[in-house]
Amino acid sequence: MPGLKRAYVLIGVKKAKTLPELQAVWENVAEMREWAESQGAKARDVIAITDEETPVTADRIYQAISSLCDLGTIDQLVVYFSGHGVNSARSEFWLLSDAVENPNAAVNLSGSMDLARYGVIPHVVFISDACRTAASGIQAQSVIGQSIFPVKSSPTGARFIDVFYGTAIGDPSYEVEDIDEAVAGYRAVYTDALVFALKGHYADILKRSEDNKTDLVCPWPLHEFLKRHVAGSLYDLGIKDKYQTPDAIISSRDDAYLSALPVDRQKSTLESDGRSEEATEFADVLLKEMAFASDATQRVIDDARTVDIVSIHDDITRTTSPWPEGLEPIKAEKIRFADEVRETFKDFGPKTLPNQRGLKVRGAKVVDAVAAGVETKVSESGSVVEFSTRGPTIANVLVVVESGHGVVIPGLQGYLAGLTFDQEVMTDLSFVPDEASDRYHAYERRQKEIHGLRTVIAASSRRGRFRLGKGDEELARRMQLGKSVDPGLALYAAHAYREQGNERWLNEMAGFLRRDLKVDLFDVALLSSTPEKKFPHSEMRRLAPFAPLMSQSWPILQVRKHDPPARLRGIEQHTIKTSLWTVYAPEGVDLIRQSIQKGEIQ
Secondary structure (H helix, E strand, O other): OOOOOEEEEEEEOOOOOOOOOOOOHHHHHHHHHHHHHHOOOOHHHEEEEEOOOOOOOHHHHHHHHHHHHHHOOOOEEEEEEEEEEEEEOOEEEEEOOOOOOOOOOEEEHHHHHHHHHOOOOOEEEEEEEEEEEEHHHHOOOOOOOEOOOOOOOOOOOOOEEEEEEOOOOOOHHHOOOOHHHHHHOOOOHHHHHHHHHHOOOEHHHEEEOOOOOEEEEOHHHHHHHHHHHHHHHHHHOOOOOOOOOOEEEEOOOOOOOOEEEEOOOOOOOEOOOOOOHHHHHHHHHHHHHHOHHHHHHHHHHHOHHHOOHHHHHHHHHOOOOOOOOOOHHHHHHHHHHHHHHHHHHOOOOOOOOHHHOEEEEEOOOEEEEEEOOOOEEEOOOOOEEEEOOOOOOEEEEEEEEOOOOEEEEEEOOOEEEEEEEEOOEEEEEEEEEOOOOOOHHHHHHOHHHHHHHHHHHHHHHHOOOOOOOOOOHHHHHHHHHHOOOOHHHHHHHHHHHHHHOOHHHHHHHHHHHHHHHOOEEHHHHHHOOOOOOEEOOOOOOOEEOOOOOEHHHHHHHOOOEEOOOHHHOOHHHHEOOOOOEOOEOHHHHHHHHHHHHOOOOO
């Protein structure tokens, strides 16, 4: 077997304090332990942390992982979780024994991934088999969580991080909101499929080592197998009114593997994965139909200069006939996605404003706009905000809508910010060059492509369906080129590059925007920073705005050395966790207004 030093931390929480008990958790951990031991792991290499005898706390997990990091000999660490999970701020949190009464009794998965990325273990694999519900469904909006990795920097740069989700993170409205319903539907299907594959029982995903002595299970083939197998297994179990689509973020190299099996082992490899023919057909149709977001993005790339959103809308909503039993929710989701893309793509508001900067809003009425040292004028319709002067970027513009909610965006010279609301959440943010500015000509040449890309990516991101994977180099390049004519596109790109582990492109983009805009967009600066340095560091310019623009940046900020004004510490607790973009609740709006008025943020 290949000489890789591996370790395993296996976490199982059967009963979170205020939530119903899950039945398959301890069995899942036992299955994973058995597999780890079959890989040659010694007792000291496998740390199981369950609530069979003692409550599971973040500190127990942290101490286990920290001790493994201290060894300095681990090449690959697998961190597995089975239990309750919650989707908050577009990120997953693992709920521990005292959840959800104690907001800290959770694992901040995004923050943990971020610290692992700059840690001492070359390859960290997170596996999440979480019975996940929307935060609103279990009143878990206040979940903060903690990181389970120490701040230990590697002298050789970023590490490889892979994460496997039992189901995709998307808009909470597409998740189970009733906790009892979620528990009743919880099965160990994902872990069963995972262990089945890791033990080498499915020949199609095995890769033979160069010395022909070992069969390897590698991340990408494993992910493709899990997507098909889980969907088909649920179908065979008679669960046809719900679907589960495993997801993964894989940044490791092609030669990485999770399981190694001697070629001369006693074979129990199956020619098929045990599903019925009907289940296989169902899974194939499911995955084909679920690809609507990536298909739409590809259409925008292929038809860059002549993007036809109406045609894309019609193609997405054109359905298989007859529609397979159990896939009605996908049909409805495709229609929602297509309608959202079509509506968001429509142009709105003025193309130029006095002083070549300002903002326009649709889906909500602006009642107030506050910015330090600059007068603002809100139109009678509440759809346009003008600024009284030209000049350097206004780092923080507080925009308050009729519901009392608000957002903070930068006022960039030469750009009109476009804000799209759907009730209390903001679904899209763009920065389009003012028609009278020097930047407009470059934008006009690529207007349809840039607008189409941002529109499709925004709708995809709300559903957890946007990321850069294998073969997406062209999309990454288009996003890079688009950053100068719509900095809003850079925010999506920054998160995609971070997930991909593409430090070089992320740092290049951050440097370009810094020089071009004379400020650092908060999210881009945050994602291009490293955990051991204070944020923002000395090389950065003024941050715009004072906090993340995108909700999914907040869990990463939590593990950074950041010191906001005292009045605004904990401001993330006053945000709407279901919004793709950061939206502040009325109490948060009041704190930000006071901070601007007192000169604490400019």
